Amino acid sequence: MSIPSAFFSAARYTRDMESIADQHRSSDVTALADLSPAERVALALELGDDDREIFRNAVGLSDEAALHELRRRRQIGRVPCSIFEVES
Numbered sequence: 001m002s003i004p005s006a007f008f009s010a011a012r013y014t015r016d017m018e019s020i021a022d023q024h025r026s027s028d029v030t031a032l033a034d035l036s037p038a039e040r041v042a043l044a045l046e047l048g049d050d051d052r053e054i055f056r057n058a059v060g061l062s063d064e065a066a067l068h069e070l071r072r073r074r075q076i077g078r079v080p081c082s083i084f085e086v087e088s
Helices: 005-009 020-033 037-059 063-075
Strands: none
Touching: 037 063
16 A cells, blocks of 8 residues: 655645654554554554553553553543433
8 A cells, every 4th residue: 555645745844854753654654554454453452552551550550450440531421321221
């Protein structure tokens, strides 16, 4: 899969100079485009595990407690769906 060069040039601050961030972004997009869908899913799961490990070390929790805390935080502010409520 080829990424059009206009995609990268539109994000630059100047036309004459390419920043290191532009070069990294370009290489990241190209590398991800070369992955199969299964490899992308595996990468996403690996990155999630890495993030959980960073969170676990930052707050000093066990792996299971960190996972529970992240799930709890994700639920804060969510409203339960009334479709699943059963009339008695």
